[in-house]
Amino acid sequence: MTGHGTIEPFDAVDVIRAKRDGGAVPEKALRWMVDAYTRGYVSDAQMASFAMAIFQRGMERDEIRVLTDAMIASGERMSFAALGKKTVDKHSTGGVGDKITLPLAPLVASFGVAVPQLSGRGLGHTGGTLDKLESIPGWRAALSNEEMFAQMQGDVGAVICAAGSGLAPADKKLYALRDVTGTVEAIPLIASSIMSKKIAEGTDALVLDVKFGSGAFMQDIDRARELARTMVALGTDSGVATTALLTDMNVPLGFAIGNANEVRESVEILAGGGPADVRELTIALAQEMLALAGKPDADVEAALDDGRAMDSWKAMIRAQGGDPDAALPTARETHVVTAQTDGVVTRMDALPFGIAAWRLGAGRARAEDPVIFEAGIDLHAKPGDRVDAGQPLFTLSAADAARFPRALEALEGSWALGEHAPEAGPIVRERITA
Ligand code: URA
Numbered sequence: 001m002t003g004h005g006t007i008e009p010f011d012a013v014d015v016i017r018a019k020r021d022g023g024a025v026p027e028k029a030l031r032w033m034v035d036a037y038t039r040g041y042v043s044d045a046q047m048a049s050f051a052m053a054i055f056q057r058g059m060e061r062d063e064i065r066v067l068t069d070a071m072i073a074s075g076e077r078m079s080f081a082a083l084g085k086k087t088v089d090k091h092s093t094g095g096v097g098d099k100i101t102l103p104l105a106p107l108v109a110s111f112g113v114a115v116p117q118l119s120g121r122g123l124g125h126t127g128g129t130l131d132k133l134e135s136i137p138g139w140r141a142a143l144s145n146e147e148m149f150a151q152m153q154g155d156v157g158a159v160i161c162a163a164g165s166g167l168a169p170a171d172k173k174l175y176a177l178r179d180v181t182g183t184v185e186a187i188p189l190i191a192s193s194i195m196s197k198k199i200a201e202g203t204d205a206l207v208l209d210v211k212f213g214s215g216a217f218m219q220d221i222d223r224a225r226e227l228a229r230t231m232v233a234l235g236t237d238s239g240v241a242t243t244a245l246l247t248d249m250n251v252p253l254g255f256a257i258g259n260a261n262e263v264r265e266s267v268e269i270l271a272g273g274g275p276a277d278v279r280e281l282t283i284a285l286a287q288e289m290l291a292l293a294g295k296p297d298a299d300v301e302a303a304l305d306d307g308r309a310m311d312s313w314k315a316m317i318r319a320q321g322g323d324p325d326a327a328l329p330t331a332r333e334t335h336v337v338t339a340q341t342d343g344v345v346t347r348m349d350a351l352p353f354g355i356a357a358w359r360l361g362a363g364r365a366r367a368e369d370p371v372i373f374e375a376g377i378d379l380h381a382k383p384g385d386r387v388d389a390g391q392p393l394f395t396l397s398a399a400d401a402a403r404f405p406r407a408l409e410a411l412e413g414s415w416a417l418g419e420h421a422p423e424a425g426p427i428v429r430e431r432i433t434a
Pocket of ligand 1: 093175184189190191193194
């Protein structure tokens with residue numbers, strides 16, 4: 001077949017058929033498929049069909065490695081080798097109330113390690129780190145590679161910024177296609193998508209927070225484990241020291257779901273306080289990151305409690321134009337949901353709380369929509385807490401009271417009061433290493 005005046009070495013239909021019929025796609029054909037799609041020679045329809053075939057048939061480890069490599073090769077590769085210090089990054093597969101990156105990056109940087117945290121914006125019910133930070137007056141997400149490098153090399157050490165469009169453009173195109181063709185939740189596709197960006201970024205080490213439960217991509221721990229193992233193998237094979245933690249995402253993390261309120265909660269963590277679950281996960285991930293950076297004995301709890309992590313946070317926010325002491329936006333309209341009876345909170349499902357916060361305006365339905373920084377949900381009780389009738393359970397915040405009915409609809413049946421506290425397990429369930 002010919003196109004654009006050149007002779008193409010493969011035919012997309014043959015590649016699709018090979019995967020459709022359960023075979024492994026040969027390396028050269030797979031690399032060509034990704035490259036030809038990025039160039040626009042392979043159409044969206046053909047790539048959607050191929051993604052569905054991968055979804056149905058899976059991929060062998062070698063195919064996933066080649067797919068990841070082909071997506072890396074579609075764009076630029078960054079290198080921090082000239083920094084003269086170790087770089088370590090963290091990636092979360094996404095959850096509800098997951099603000100961990102905010103306290104984690106400056107906490108780890110306070111030990112002299114560089115943290116290149118390239119982050120995204122929220123889409124659907126999961127929030128985005130950049131949206132949260134943009135609720136800080138003046139803070140800027142877009143940095144040039146030179147600015148990013150300078151911030152990591154200097155005293156600040158940590159940078160949280162938008163990933164440039166040059167990293168893994170094939171993934172950008174494919175992820176948008178998967179989003180509208182029902183092919184997001186396939187392990188080979190998720191693993192190659194996440195790891196192509198992280199490997200192209202050039203970090204020395206990476207800690208993955210792979211979530212399972214009602215607010216996560218993967219509902220059950222077995223699938224989350226398979227995803228974690230696949231990603232750890234991809235990182236390790238590419239020379240990135242990679243560890244994963246499997247963490248529980250059945251209940252929202254902390255008490256705040258939104259943007260500005262999540263920044264407030266992160267600052268509480270950096271001041272040595274904050275909700276126990278957020279602190280526990282921040283400490284666990286920081287210890288993993290610092291161990292990979294050659295500092296296994298770093299006392300991360302002390303850095304949260306004695307102000308070093310807070311100093312590092314303030315420096316990081318100032319370096320990107322933000323005022324860490326400025327007042328954050330607060331909502332004009334609030335709606336409080338109270339307990340109808342005395343009892344113990346037995347359930348709060350993460351997903352409906354994420355959807356409700358999104359409907360309040362904390363998230364976006366289309367990539368070009370703005371978010372409302374002050375919109376969201378503040379929980380006043382979590383599973384295991386005893387409440388009296390009339391006591392507030394959670395407060396919804398929005399810029400416009402017309403948003404409340406649809407948010408309340410999403411929350412119907414998502415929480416319950418009962419007699420006995422549910423069994424509480426640790427947030428971190430398993431650790432996966434190479
Ligand atoms: N995040 C990504 O970057 N890609 C996926 O496929 C899923 C989550």
